[in-house]
Amino acid sequence: MGFDLAMPDLAMPEAATPNPAVTVSADSAETPDTLESFVSAANEGYKYGFVTDIEADEAEPGLTEDTVRFISAKKGEPEWLLSWRLKAFQRWQQMSDPQWAKLKIAPIDFQGACYYSAPKQNAGPKSLDEVDPELLKTYEKLGIPLGERAALAGVAVDAVFDSVSVATTYKEKLGELGIIFCSFGEAVREHGDLVRKYLGSVVPQGDNFFAALNSAVFSDGSFVYVPPGVRCPMELSTYFRINAAKTGQFERTLLIADKGSHVSYLEGCTAPQRDENQLHAAVVELIALEDAEIKYSTVQNWYPGDAEGRGGIYNFVTKRGACRGDRAKISWAQVETGSAITWKYPSCLLEGDHSVGAFYSVAITNNRQQADTGTKMIHIGRNTSSTVISKGISAGRGQNTYRGQIKVMPKAEDARNFTQCDSLLIGKSCGAHTVPYIDVRNPTARVEHEATTSKISEDQMFYCQQRGLPQEDALSLIVNGFCKEVLKELPMEFAVEAQKLLAVSLEGSVG
Amino acid sequence: MSNLLEIHDLRARTLGGRDILKGINLTIAPGEVHAIMGPNGAGKSTLSSVLAGKPGYEVTGGSVLYQGRDLLALPADARAREGIFLAFQYPVEIPGVNNTYFLRAALNAGRRHRGEPELDAAQFLKAVKEKLKLLDISSDLLQRPVNVGFSGGEKKRNEIFQMAMLEPRLAVLDETDSGLDIDALRVVSNGVNRLRDPQRAIVMITHYQRLLDYIVPDHVHVLSDGRIVASGDKTLAATLEQTGYAHLDSAAA
Numbered sequence: 001m002g003f004d005l006a007m008p009d010l011a012m013p014e015a016a017t018p019n020p021a022v023t024v025s026a027d028s029a030e031t032p033d034t035l036e037s038f039v040s041a042a043n044e045g046y047k048y049g050f051v052t053d054i055e056a057d058e059a060e061p062g063l064t065e066d067t068v069r070f071i072s073a074k075k076g077e078p079e080w081l082l083s084w085r086l087k088a089f090q091r092w093q094q095m096s097d098p099q100w101a102k103l104k105i106a107p108i109d110f111q112g113a114c115y116y117s118a119p120k121q122n123a124g125p126k127s128l129d130e131v132d133p134e135l136l137k138t139y140e141k142l143g144i145p146l147g148e149r150a151a152l153a154g155v156a157v158d159a160v161f162d163s164v165s166v167a168t169t170y171k172e173k174l175g176e177l178g179i180i181f182c183s184f185g186e187a188v189r190e191h192g193d194l195v196r197k198y199l200g201s202v203v204p205q206g207d208n209f210f211a212a213l214n215s216a217v218f219s220d221g222s223f224v225y226v227p228p229g230v231r232c233p234m235e236l237s238t239y240f241r242i243n244a245a246k247t248g249q250f251e252r253t254l255l256i257a258d259k260g261s262h263v264s265y266l267e268g269c270t271a272p273q274r275d276e277n278q279l280h281a282a283v284v285e286l287i288a289l290e291d292a293e294i295k296y297s298t299v300q301n302w303y304p305g306d307a308e309g310r311g312g313i314y315n316f317v318t319k320r321g322a323c324r325g326d327r328a329k330i331s332w333a334q335v336e337t338g339s340a341i342t343w344k345y346p347s348c349l350l351e352g353d354h355s356v357g358a359f360y361s362v363a364i365t366n367n368r369q370q371a372d373t374g375t376k377m378i379h380i381g382r383n384t385s386s387t388v389i390s391k392g393i394s395a396g397r398g399q400n401t402y403r404g405q406i407k408v409m410p411k412a413e414d415a416r417n418f419t420q421c422d423s424l425l426i427g428k429s430c431g432a433h434t435v436p437y438i439d440v441r442n443p444t445a446r447v448e449h450e451a452t453t454s455k456i457s458e459d460q461m462f463y464c465q466q467r468g469l470p471q472e473d474a475l476s477l478i479v480n481g482f483c484k485e486v487l488k489e490l491p492m493e494f495a496v497e498a499q500k501l502l503a504v505s506l507e508g509s510v511g
Numbered sequence: 512m513s514n515l516l517e518i519h520d521l522r523a524r525t526l527g528g529r530d531i532l533k534g535i536n537l538t539i540a541p542g543e544v545h546a547i548m549g550p551n552g553a554g555k556s557t558l559s560s561v562l563a564g565k566p567g568y569e570v571t572g573g574s575v576l577y578q579g580r581d582l583l584a585l586p587a588d589a590r591a592r593e594g595i596f597l598a599f600q601y602p603v604e605i606p607g608v609n610n611t612y613f614l615r616a617a618l619n620a621g622r623r624h625r626g627e628p629e630l631d632a633a634q635f636l637k638a639v640k641e642k643l644k645l646l647d648i649s650s651d652l653l654q655r656p657v658n659v660g661f662s663g664g665e666k667k668r669n670e671i672f673q674m675a676m677l678e679p680r681l682a683v684l685d686e687t688d689s690g691l692d693i694d695a696l697r698v699v700s701n702g703v704n705r706l707r708d709p710q711r712a713i714v715m716i717t718h719y720q721r722l723l724d725y726i727v728p729d730h731v732h733v734l735s736d737g738r739i740v741a742s743g744d745k746t747l748a749a750t751l752e753q754t755g756y757a758h759l760d761s762a763a764a
């Protein structure tokens with residue numbers, strides 16, 4: 001293959017910028033005075049900011065080798081996994097958190113966080129009836145289609161509450177097709193060989209600081225395996241929620257689509273409203289074998305912090321998929337509206353010939369939110385192609401950076417990439433930045449990059465309002481129009497939810 | 512019969528402090544069609560913008576009563592929901608927003624305001640078909656994003672279609688005839704004529720007598736340098752065609 005997965009340039013050092021970085025901030029541009037009236041720092045209520053009162057089983061705060069052993073023991077893990085974790089922990093100790101992103105972050109006290117919290121329960125629930133009713137109420141408030149509603153909606157849900165996977169529905173139905181969809185913990189117990197074969201094969205333990213941290217202390221997450229030739233008949237879905245105070249959440253998702261199979265996976269995230277920052281460092285690994293297709297959609301709505309930037313989730317996520325076979329396809333779609341800090345680059349390793357990668361993203365930053373997000377498309381096989389569509393929306397004092405790397409390896413004959421990167425500014429205290437890295441080592445490659453930055457125009461707002469639409473509706477309509485190309489990549493139910501979320505996230509940015 | 516719109520000594524300037532409207536007086540009753548003519552830069556579009564509540568202008572004097580209420584106290588969207596419609600001289604493009612979706616959102620905003628039930632997709636499409644038939648226009652623009660890539664004539668046609676759907680009480684058409692070829696002018700004018708209604712008043716801003724041959728106005732006004740300097744019946748337009756605006760300016764000064 002000739003490509004070292006752990007090579008350091010999978011990270012994005014600021015120094016290696018073969019391309020001029022484009023940065024536009026609203027400060028530097030003139031904004032009509034009346035646009036100012038659109039912007040107010042008011043933070044609308046975060047709808048998901050309730051706390052569930054459940055006794056939790058927690059690890060002592062702090063992170064040492066003992067913490068790692070504690071977690072592994074709590075989960076009754078086999079020896080190989082404990083040593084895998086310990087190796088990650090050793091790597092992590094030698095690393096420091098990355099500084100190249102355009103994010104202003106107060107130093108994070110990694111020893112102050114708690115690395116394991118599980119709702120106290122006697123044994124794993126056998127059915128929904130056995131799940132703590134408080135938990136179920138939480139899910140209800142979140143609008144998660146658990147139970148019968150899930151069947152109607154055709155959604156199989158794996159709900160991860162803090163660190164333990166609580167209930168997985170529709171396992172049996174999927175089981176008939178040979179599809180495995182379960183918590184990570186269960187996968188380790190029941191499908192250890194598969195986990196062992198693929199874990200860390202896309203995101204190695206030492207890939208980056210946060211991936212190493214996750215590899216050492218990950219608590220739970222989801223596991224999916226789709227056997228050869230099987231088309232998964234329903235959307236698979238996981239909802240993550242951080243509940244306990246001062247708890248980091250480190251879940252791990254491993255999804256394998258065997259030859260010729262097809263799967264669409266949805267992931268939703270929320271967290272309660274708290275004044276202190278909470279850490280979320282997840283790792284998602286996707287493996288698509290020959291002719292397989294994976295579509296992975298995320299709606300991320302972690303608590304963004306208040307209008308002054310107090311509280312909110314620090315979201316440091318490593319997501320990467322490998323097209324590990326000819327004609328394999330991986331497509332990432334994300335709507336990122338939450339978190340105080342987002343650091344996330346869902347990427348594709350296009351190893352197989354004719355493999356295809358895609359990244360569709362909407363990222364909103366309002367108030368004091370900061371997002372540094374984008375993708376890496378690494379073209380390794382022949383005739384590989386990738387598409388990147390990124391829509392960044394900045395309001396309030398939000399800072400939004402698109403950071404993307406397109407890399408064409410020497411043997412990647414006839415690689416194609418198209419990148420379109422649009423930024424929309426609302427008001428004049430926010431910023432949008434575009435940082436493309438293009439690294440082409442094969443002369444047959446065709447790489448196209450288009451970038452635009454625009455402001456919500458007063459004329460567009462007035463046109464909508466003149467037709468009777470209230471200001472907030474007008475804004476949401478225009479923003480949804482701006483994001484159209486991405487929203488249409490989301491599964492239907494998710495798209496509707498995402499549209500609502502866009503409107504909610506921008507509440508208070510006008511008027 | 513009570514008036515729909517009463518404008519008294521309306522004065523407005525740009526936020527930059529430039530006076531544009533310098534004392535407009537105009538009274539419009541339901542069912543009437545008024546034409547406003549006048550030289551470039553006279554303030555015609557500014558008058559329609561101020562009536563519709565566009566940001567960027569400051570009203571420095573005078574009053575506007577709409578259905579007996581202080582119009583200027585309402586925000587732009589509320590004015591629209593109260594039945595004021597502006598067909599834009601330069602309709603705005605909204606990328607990614609489907610024309611039909613946009614129109615349904617607008618229509619339902621008005622219906623909610625009036626306490627009427629919202630139209631679902633099927634009811635809405637039925638209404639769309641009826642209006643297309645009434646105006647005798649094709650449905651080719653409905654599935655495209657609002658005004659994006661529309662030709663000049665298509666944009667104007669779309670404005671009139673929106674007017675037909677939203678059924679305003681007061682419609683201000685700002686140069687809806689400019690940029691139209693002869694056939695399109697006929698289509699649009701026929702449409703407007705079919706939307707004439709005893710309950711509805713229409714104000715047409717235009718530079719051309721020809722439009723007034725198709726849509727015959729009850730009153731014609733000349734707006735020059737921020738004031739209405741002449742008013743008359745439809746024959747005034749014909750006279751202007753002969754004499755131009757110059758002598759009116761001096762008469763007003």
Ligand SMILES: Nc1ncnc2c1ncn2[C@@H]1O[C@H](COP(=O)(O)OP(=O)(O)OP(=O)(O)O)[C@@H](O)[C@H]1O
Pocket residue numbers: 525526527529531549550551552553554555556557558567
């Ligand atoms: N927002 C604004 N800022 C500055 N000047 C403005 C603004 N709006 C209008 N004006 C000026 O006010 C004057 C009147 O403009 P307006 O568009 O109302 O004219 P009009 O009568 O509609 O002309 P036309 O027949 O060319 O359409 C013009 O000189 C125009 O440049």
Ligand SMILES: [Mg+2]
Pocket residue numbers: 555556557600685686
């Ligand atoms: Mg004009």
